[in-house]
Amino acid sequence: MxxxxxxxxxxxxxxxxxxxxxxxxxxxxxxxxxxxxxxGFTKGTIVYSDIEGDCEYTIKLEDGRFFESLDLKEDFMKDGMIVWFTYGPLRRMNKCTKANPVGIKEMLKG
Structure with a gap:
């Protein structure tokens, strides 16, 4: 006992x-x-897609929005990776319908 x-x-x-x-x-x-x-950093998750007509890599924000970036470095092209980044909007057409284009200023692994 x-x-x-x-x-x-x-x-x-x-x-x-x-x-x-x-x-x-x-x-x-x-x-x-x-x-x-x-x-001034924003938290996001890298999302990979192999769907035709979709952006290959996007950044999903916690509020559900998606960003696309032409200058996403290869080190960050990993599906599910948490990142912190600063960005600015770009004045160009979207490559895919779900994501807004942004220019990445700085990005860190979360």
Whole structure:
């Protein structure tokens, strides 16, 4: 009975420590996200498409909008990659219907 109580207590303590570490990580992630936003960066996810007539690579924003970029570097052409980037709008026709054209000023892996 004592062993069972001791084991239960140990498991409970480990679970509480795991929750603290998870909470600390969430707070740190939020802090980093706020810092990037304050620096003028936008968070997005690289999306690959092999559908005919669609842009091969686009950046999907958290609000559901898509951007296309002619100057997306090969290092960032990975489906599902989280990125932080700064951009400016471009005055040209869209290559695909779902995405607005932008010029990438700076891009970092998220």
């Amino acid at each position: 004592i062993k069972l109580t001791l084991i239960s207590s140990l498991i409970l303590m480990m679970a509480c420590n795991g929750a603290k570490e998870t909470t600390a990580q969430v707070v740190e992630d939020m802090s980093q996200q706020n810092e990037m936003i304050a620096k």
